[in-house]
Amino acid sequence: QSVLTQPPSVSGAPGQRVTISCTGSSSNIGAGYDVHWYQQLPGKAPKVLIYGNVNRPSGVPDRFSGSKSDTSASLAITGLQAEDEADYYCQSYDKRLGGCYVFGTGTKVTVL
Amino acid sequence: QLQLEESGSGLVRPTDTLSVTCTVSGGSISSDNYSWSWIRQPPGEGLEWIGFIFHTGSTYYNPSLKSRVSMSLDKSQKQFSLNLKSVTAADTAVYYCVRENDSGNPGPFDIWGQGTRVTVSP
Numbered sequence: 001q002s003v004l005t006q007p008p009s010v011s012g013a014p015g016q017r018v019t020i021s022c023t024g025s026s027s028n029i030g031a032g033y034d035v036h037w038y039q040q041l042p043g044k045a046p047k048v049l050i051y052g053n054v055n056r057p058s059g060v061p062d063r064f065s066g067s068k069s070d071t072s073a074s075l076a077i078t079g080l081q082a083e084d085e086a087d088y089y090c091q092s093y094d095k096r097l098g099g100c101y102v103f104g105t106g107t108k109v110t111v112l
Numbered sequence: 113q114l115q116l117e118e119s120g121s122g123l124v125r126p127t128d129t130l131s132v133t134c135t136v137s138g139g140s141i142s143s144d145n146y147s148w149s150w151i152r153q154p155p156g157e158g159l160e161w162i163g164f165i166f167h168t169g170s171t172y173y174n175p176s177l178k179s180r181v182s183m184s185l186d187k188s189q190k191q192f193s194l195n196l197k198s199v200t201a202a203d204t205a206v207y208y209c210v211r212e213n214d215s216g217n218p219g220p221f222d223i224w225g226q227g228t229r230v231t232v233s234p
Contacts, residue, residue, distance in 0.1 A: 002158060032217070033217055033218065034216040034217050034218060034219075034220075036216075036220040036221070038159075038221070045208055045224040045225065045226055045227050046159065046208075046221075046224060047224070048220045048221065048222050051213075051216060051219075051220035051222070052215075052216050052220070057222070089158065089159055091159075091220075091221070092218070093217070093218045097175045098175045099172075099175075100161065100174050100175060100176075101149075101161040101174075101218060102161070103158055103159040103160070103161065104158070105158055106158045106159075
């Protein structure tokens with residue numbers, strides 16, 4: 001059972017903007033821990049897309065952006081492309097029960 | 113460029129111990145800036161962090177798995193390993209070895225292996 005909640009799916013037409021929310025609580029995102037985002041293409045290992053809430057690793061297009069506020073975070077994809085169809089996960093740390101790295105429930109992005 | 117590659121038993125019997133090993137190439141396993149984690153993904157499900165090991169041998173495990181997990185590290189072979197005992201069908205998953213970049217709070221998992229599929233079945 002994940003402590004970070006994401007919508008199961010979002011969809012958009014090519015060129016549109018979509019956002020994925022990651023809702024946590026005062027024991028994880030709200031406690032000031034960083035949020036990272038991963039993209040998992042079908043049959044592949046996840047890849048870091050956004051780290052430290054807002055930062056993009058080299059090679060990640062600037063169509064991807066991250067934000068964080070209070071107990072939640074968001075990933076935005078602008079100018080949606082067919083190659084963006086994948087599963088997306090947020091990740092942070094939760095200090096309850098001794099502490100644990102936690103992932104979001106995951107969101108499937110479909111390009112219509 | 114540092115790469116990670118998992119190896120291990122693809123089929124494990126219920127109640128036995130699951131063992132997987134990760135080999136690090138193209139970089140050091142001994143840096144203070146990184147830790148080495150295992151993350152798993154059951155078929156059609158999300159990601160679950162299992163635990164990490166530091167190059168000093170220090171470990172930290174997911175509290176929900178702590179009673180069944182152990183990790184070790186062999187610097188000379190540039191390998192780190194996961195043992196998960198008393199497995200059940202619920203442990204069937206793709207197991208990833210992953211590097212955590214300790215630059216953040218927490219740091220991101222910035223390098224992933226390709227994953228190894230482990231099935232628990234009689």
